Amino acid sequence: MRAKIHSLGIRPNHVLGQNFVIDNDLLEREVAYADVKPSDSVLEIGPGTGNLTDRLLKRTDNVAVIEYDRQFSKPLANLQKRHNSLKVIWGDVLDVQLPNFDKVVANLPYKIALPILFKILERRFVSAVFIVQLRLAQRIAAQVGETGYCRAGVAIGRKSRIELIEEVRPESFFPKPDVTSTILRMERIRSRFQVPSEVFFKETLDKLFVYRDHTVQNAIEFDKNRFFPRNILKGLSAKIKTKIVKAVTPEEFGFITEMCWDKRPRDGLLKSD
Numbered sequence: 073m074r075a076k077i078h079s080l081g082i083r084p085n086h087v088l089g090q091n092f093v094i095d096n097d098l099l100e101r102e103v104a105y106a107d108v109k110p111s112d113s114v115l116e117i118g119p120g121t122g123n124l125t126d127r128l129l130k131r132t133d134n135v136a137v138i139e140y141d142r143q144f145s146k147p148l149a150n151l152q153k154r155h156n157s158l159k160v161i162w163g164d165v166l167d168v169q170l171p172n173f174d175k176v177v178a179n180l181p182y183k184i185a186l187p188i189l190f191k192i193l194e195r196r197f198v199s200a201v202f203i204v205q206l207r208l209a210q211r212i213a214a215q216v217g218e219t220g221y222c223r224a225g226v227a228i229g230r231k232s233r234i235e236l237i238e239e240v241r242p243e244s245f246f247p248k249p250d251v252t253s254t255i256l257r258m259e260r261i262r263s264r265f266q267v268p269s270e271v272f273f274k275e276t277l278d279k280l281f282v283y284r285d286h287t288v289q290n291a292i293e294f295d296k297n298r299f300f301p302r303n304i305l306k307g308l309s310a311k312i313k314t315k316i317v318k319a320v321t322p323e324e325f326g327f328i329t330e331m332c333w334d335k336r337p338r339d340g341l342l343k344s345d
Contacts, residue, residue: 090141092120093179093203095244102255103127105237106177106201115173117165117188118181121147125158128177133157136171140164166191176200182208182249186224189258193231194270199259201237206254209236213256216321222284223277226322230267233259265326268333275299276329280317288320288328289313301335304328 093099102124108114108131119125119137121144128135129151136159139148152158161168166187175198180188182205189212192200213234214220228234240253267273279299283291288308292300305313308331312324320328 090181091245091247091249093244094246098240098244099124099127102201102203103131103177105255105257106175108132108175112174113172115171115176117178119148120144122151124177124179125151129155129158136161136173138163138165138168170195174198179203189228193228197260199257202256203240203253204256206239206252209254209256216319221318223281226277226325227274230264230322231261233261265323267326267329272333273329276332277325284318285316287314287316291317300332304331304335307331
């Protein structure tokens with residue numbers, strides 16, 4: 073794999089967070105974990121030289137890839153000659169319109185992995201398998217009371233079931249990253265509870281987790297920008313008000329969001345599931 077990268081004249085772009093998987097067995101396991109069927113439509117993000125893409129195309133003809141870096145034009149064009157059904161979308165994954173897909177399989181750039189996960193969760197799909205930084209995956213998977221429990225995990229966990237499948241050593245990449253990675257599986261589920269607005273829910277989490285080691289009441293009172301309406305504390309039970317923010321359950325965060333939404337101007341936010 074390393075020889076192929078050199079032969080194509082490709083230089084890993086550190087700014088884009090490019091670390092190529094050079095362990096062929098790992099790529100095979102990643103595809104197997106995704107359980108891709110011939111009837112599945114699959115999205116891959118950051119295909120690079122197309123080694124994962126090639127394996128996906130052996131499972132289904134319906135594969136679309138999104139790539140930002142034009143230095144991969146040649147290997148992806150060669151793949152399209154062998155698989156004319158392959159759809160290549162050029163651009164920043166955070167800016168382009170995503171195609172329809174049932175499953176996602178991707179080795180995500182670490183620097184933008186989290187916003188990619190949020191963007192994917194805006195869509196309806198079955199499941200996704202990613203290689204991501206282990207520390208990020210542990211934070212996303214952490215439950216209330218566990219180390220790493222955070223706002224991103226609460227928001228992502230409301231719409232998905234997360235499983236950390238296996239750790240990936242730095243030696244599986246070129247160049248070697250400074251961190252350990254993991255294969256993460258995300259299963260899209262029906263929202264565990266409803267919120268008035270996705271954007272507003274995330275903003276509420278952001279404001280509260282700034283004071284993660286304080287009580288909910290203190291976090292609301294410390295808010296200098298007056299995101300929280302003054303009368304919201306009257307609508308919260310003593311149990312919730314006295315809880316440390318990092319001990320609040322996802323459902324309780326949902327309730328706080330509902331209370332806040334009902335007692336303050338909407339600022340143009342639309343109601344959504």
